[in-house]
Amino acid sequence: MGSAAGGPRATTPGQQLRALFYVVPPGESSFRTLEEVPDYVEKSIPFFIAFIVLEFAVSWVQKRKLSGRINDGISSLSLGILSRLPDVLFRSVDLISYIYVWNNYRLFELPWDSPWTWYLTFLGVDFAYYWFHRISHGGNLLCYLDTAKNRTTSCYWKVNILWAAHQVHHSSEDYNLFTALRQSVLQKYTSWMFNLPMALFIPPSVFAVHLQFNLLYQFWIHTEVVTNIGPLEWILNTPSHHRVHHGRNPYCIDKNYGGTLIIWDRIFGTFEAEDAKVVYGLTHPVNSFEPILLQLRPLAHIWNTFWATPGFCNKLSVLFKGPGWGPGKPRLGLPEEIPVITGKEVPFNPRVPAYLNCYAVVHFAVIMELYIDLLATVTVLSQGTILLRIFFIILSLTSFGFLMENRPKAGILEIIRCSVFLGVYKLGYLRNQLSLLDCAYEVLFSLCAAFWGIQVMKRITSSKDKHP
Known part of the structure; x- marks a missing residue:
């Protein structure tokens, strides 16, 4: 929130802490x-x-x-x-x-x-x-x-x-x-x-x-x-x-x-006290850690259902009735189509090597630093630089989702991501906010690009051995 009078008021750490609990008078x-x-x-x-x-x-x-x-x-x-x-x-x-x-x-x-x-x-x-x-x-x-x-x-x-x-x-x-x-x-x-x-x-x-x-x-x-x-x-x-x-x-x-x-x-009349053990999440879990998919898949589903449903009134019902609705069904859909909760539900949790979890945490910390710096310097950056950094952040978040699901193409996406970082870094678009660690980051991303290159080559070689 920029200001001609000098910008937003400063807040003390105590005020910031109390703001989390709505106790700033x-x-x-x-x-x-x-x-x-x-x-x-x-x-x-x-x-x-x-x-x-x-x-x-x-x-x-x-x-x-x-x-x-x-x-x-x-x-x-x-x-x-x-x-x-x-x-x-x-x-x-x-x-x-x-x-x-x-x-x-x-x-x-x-x-x-x-x-x-x-x-x-x-x-x-x-x-x-x-x-x-x-x-x-x-x-x-x-x-x-x-x-x-x-x-x-x-x-x-x-x-x-x-x-x-x-x-x-x-x-x-x-x-x-x-x-x-x-x-x-x-x-x-x-x-x-x-x-x-x-x-x-x-x-x-x-x-x-x-x-x-x-x-x-x-x-x-x-x-x-x-x-x-x-x-x-x-x-x-x-x-x-x-x-x-x-x-x-x-x-x-x-x-x-x-x-x-x-x-x-x-x-x-919408209050309910906590009673039996709560099972969290959607009635039909998405089973993904990919942020773009999580944000847009519900809309994509509505879009596809809208065009596949015959009749103008039915199409409007796809938008404004419940997600379980279909022609001939009640507004909320059929209760029997809702999965029964047993209390023994197991969350979506693909197995990944321990090093992948460590890798994702380290690289997410880098992205957090990039994001925080972007918020702090947005008023002095050019529009092109802002868009480039936003693109890299989105690419990174998508790649992390692939890694957490241990998807086959995660290695290729990581090679692309690390290469993009090195290219953008060489052009000088990331040096300001990473000035203290820019050399370390350059080495880190170079080694990671090489590592994923080796992993992808191994996967290709293994696939050829299985299917000569």
């Missing part, structure tokens, strides 16, 4: 102009890493095992980076649309420095998030009698086109802080409209703060190491409540949509 987080608002999300990256390490340590002490898998963790981080790359090139669509409505249609202007404006925006942003989140999953149109509990319960319907974007966040079969970073590239292009009513009277600078705080709060609730936080469970969205939301057990599906507060779920 109005006096510390009220700003006159949008340009003064800090990028709390970008500045929280070191805390994300620290809390992930802490979660690993606590999980090991509690259960004598880590809180997740390396392949799934890298996949989640890859999806998180991918989701934020468009913001490197363009201002967030949430802010663009909000500012437009504010500048052209606002009815009146609440004072930016009033605590009442701050608290009203806190409630407004969270209320808007609840409804966006709920419609991305579904909404209550019909009711049915739940004979097991002898009560009337809402029947939830999914809007396929919205769910296609949001389901990326639910695609992990682990539940940990990595999962919080697993975000959709496309979701932000549908969420913005839910915030527009606030633009009629709430200044953009106040809205921008709460938009970030609401997102940051939802980071820490993606964990299994925190079981219960006592009376606050009645008011706040907590790890226990959000574990239910990420479950694919029948009692978990389409429950607990809240962002920061759980009161909306309690008011509107």
Whole structure:
């Protein structure tokens, strides 16, 4: 958020830490102009890493095992980076649309420095998030009698086109802080409209703060190491409540949509307390760690189904009814087509040599450094350099997905990736941000290109020996 008045306000480490838990009071987080608002999300990256390490340590002490898998963790981080790359090139669509409505249609202007404006925006942003989140999953149109509990319960319907974007966040079969970073590239292009009513009277600078705080709060609730936080469970969205939301057990599906507060779920009948062991992920798992595939495959499926389905009304139903719908089926599809949850489900976890996990971690750390530097220097880089670095980041994240699945073409893709790095490095496009380690990186990528070249040649030779 550039500023003619000197840029965004600086924040202290203590403020950044408290921002993760939404405990930065109005006096510390009220700003006159949008340009003064800090990028709390970008500045929280070191805390994300620290809390992930802490979660690993606590999980090991509690259960004598880590809180997740390396392949799934890298996949989640890859999806998180991918989701934020468009913001490197363009201002967030949430802010663009909000500012437009504010500048052209606002009815009146609440004072930016009033605590009442701050608290009203806190409630407004969270209320808007609840409804966006709920419609991305579904909404209550019909009711049915739940004979097991002898009560009337809402029947939830999914809007396929919205769910296609949001389901990326639910695609992990682990539940940990990595999962919080697993975000959709496309979701932000549908969420913005839910915030527009606030633009009629709430200044953009106040809205921008709460938009970030609401997102940051939802980071820490993606964990299994925190079981219960006592009376606050009645008011706040907590790890226990959000574990239910990420479950694919029948009692978990389409429950607990809240962002920061759980009161909306309690008011509107979508709350469910954690009960039986939660099995995480989608009812039909994607079984892939490739970030581009995870982001786009649901849309590709809708596209193919749309054109294969006869009749204009049926085509519209493909977009706006549930993902299980088909001609002659009820809106949500047939219940018997949903896989039964036994509690013995095994997450997708291809076997790979131990050295591949180490290799992926080391190279992902390099990409993280490149990404963080890109965020820090984007205002001084040329458009061509920015696009080149974004291309290399996407190529790397895709290659890591291939490696984690131990796919046959992973070696060829790694040769291409390492060669691209060396070529871009030689042209001088990566030297600024890697100045301290540029020589070491050049050696590393040269050795890796040679290593994968040898591996590919061995695979080709072995294949020829088997099929002379």
